[in-house]
Amino acid sequence: MKPSSKYFSQIKLFDNGSNRYSLPSDYEPVRPDFLDINHIYLAKGSISTPERKRFVERVCSLYPDVTITECLETPHNRINLNVTGELNLHQAGKKSLVFGELGNAVRFSEEKGNTCPNYWHFSPYGFCPYGCKYCYLAGTQGVKLSPTVKIFINLPEILAQVNDIANQFNKPTAFFLGKLQDALALDPLTAYSSKLIPFFAMHPIARMTLLTKSTNIDHLVRINHNGHTIFSWSVNPPEVCDIFEENVPSTEDRLQAMYRVAAAGYRVRGMLMPLIPIDGWEHIYSRFIEHLLTAVPLERLTIGGICIYSAARKIMEHKMELHNAISVNVESKTRQQGDGRVRYTEALRVNMYSLIIKTVRKIKPDLGLALCMEDQHIWLKLGLEDNIGRCNCVL
Numbered sequence: 147m148k149p150s151s152k153y154f155s156q157i158k159l160f161d162n163g164s165n166r167y168s169l170p171s172d173y174e175p176v177r178p179d180f181l182d183i184n185h186i187y188l189a190k191g192s193i194s195t196p197e198r199k200r201f202v203e204r205v206c207s208l209y210p211d212v213t214i215t216e217c218l219e220t221p222h223n224r225i226n227l228n229v230t231g232e233l234n235l236h237q238a239g240k241k242s243l244v245f246g247e248l249g250n251a252v253r254f255s256e257e258k259g260n261t262c263p264n265y266w267h268f269s270p271y272g273f274c275p276y277g278c279k280y281c282y283l284a285g286t287q288g289v290k291l292s293p294t295v296k297i298f299i300n301l302p303e304i305l306a307q308v309n310d311i312a313n314q315f316n317k318p319t320a321f322f323l324g325k326l327q328d329a330l331a332l333d334p335l336t337a338y339s340s341k342l343i344p345f346f347a348m349h350p351i352a353r354m355t356l357l358t359k360s361t362n363i364d365h366l367v368r369i370n371h372n373g374h375t376i377f378s379w380s381v382n383p384p385e386v387c388d389i390f391e392e393n394v395p396s397t398e399d400r401l402q403a404m405y406r407v408a409a410a411g412y413r414v415r416g417m418l419m420p421l422i423p424i425d426g427w428e429h430i431y432s433r434f435i436e437h438l439l440t441a442v443p444l445e446r447l448t449i450g451g452i453c454i455y456s457a458a459r460k461i462m463e464h465k466m467e468l469h470n471a472i473s474v475n476v477e478s479k480t481r482q483q484g485d486g487r488v489r490y491t492e493a494l495r496v497n498m499y500s501l502i503i504k505t506v507r508k509i510k511p512d513l514g515l516a517l518c519m520e521d522q523h524i525w526l527k528l529g530l531e532d533n534i535g536r537c538n539c540v541l
């Protein structure tokens with residue numbers, strides 16, 4: 147895909163008025179690739195101030211043929227799409243863009259039953275326009291009931307919350323963007339990165355880590371980030387993406403975006419998850435790792451298998467044949483692990499991780515390697531125990 151053209155010219159972080167932070171205004175919104183909508187909903191709070199109204203109107207003006215419904219008393223997650231059935235709801239959600247506000251947008255994660263360190267994360271967006279069939283987010287309670295693509299308009303308040311929380315700490319602390327959304331997929335519409343990156347660049351404590359599959363990076367290379375923003379891209383070999391991802395930037399385009407962002411001095415990480423044991427996976431993943439490590443100067447690579455709630459698995463199996471390389475390799479539904487997600491058998495996970503670790507060590511012996519959502523004894527088995535807690539979403 148062609149990266150979007152430049153869509154803002156100047157960074158303006160602070161307003162002189164009573165509000166310290168503001169929505170982006172000095173940019174030209176652009177329709178992002180891969181966002182294919184037929185309905186825009188203006189939910190509660192979306193146009194409650196002149197600043198918000200101006201912002202929303204500019205985005206809506208890009209979609210003259212799309213139905214726009216004002217439901218100003220309805221919270222963003224209570225929009226009725228008037229469809230029945232899980233798959234229909236999921237598909238209608240991907241075609242619906244909602245503007246709303248999110249009160250509790252900065253949260254501390256609550257991972258249990260695996261080694262993931264808990265961390266701060268924040269949500270200026272909800273869910274994502276891409277079409278990964280394995281999407282774990284699709285099966286989480288909030289998204290299952292409200293699978294629309296959301297832009298939360300209260301970015302200034304979110305930044306103020308991050309600031310308040312960060313100021314309670316005395317050492318650099320990461321705030322992760324990408325847990326409940328894609329971090330950059332909607333950036334051509336919002337230019338939120340033009341506020342976020344300078345905010346973190348100037349902050350003494352807060353740092354931003356973010357995860358994306360987007361290639362909307364043209365403008366990022368011109369922002370002074372001060373080393374306080376760390377990008378990570380979710381990648382998989384093209385052979386895997388061809389089967390399990392649709393309506394997503396190609397792997398090669400993602401690698402190019404990673405290279406360009408790294409060339410602009412950002413720290414760049416890779417997230418190779420979920421590994422999927424398609425036919426010939428050994429050769430496919432070895433070759434891909436070689437390509438990835440040659441093409442991009444990664445500072446860290448985090449790997450993981452499938453980690454999926456049963457609702458997400460059901461949606462995946464509606465979208466593709468039941469006999470797919472994930473479904474046939476996960477443990478039976480009754481054998482869920484401590485965090486309630488379904489995974490591949492331990493033997494398969496160790497087998498896949500070992501091959502990738504071996505390949506990485508041959509090419510870049512010093513590259514930081516981590517596992518995502520894994521049990522402690524798997525880290526020990528693979529000799530990675532010293533890296534526990536040095537994974538994708540944290541510093």
Ligand code: SF4
Nearest residue numbers: 274276277278281283
């Ligand atoms: S990019 Fe992430 S959130 Fe979006 S569909 Fe793919 S897996 Fe789901």
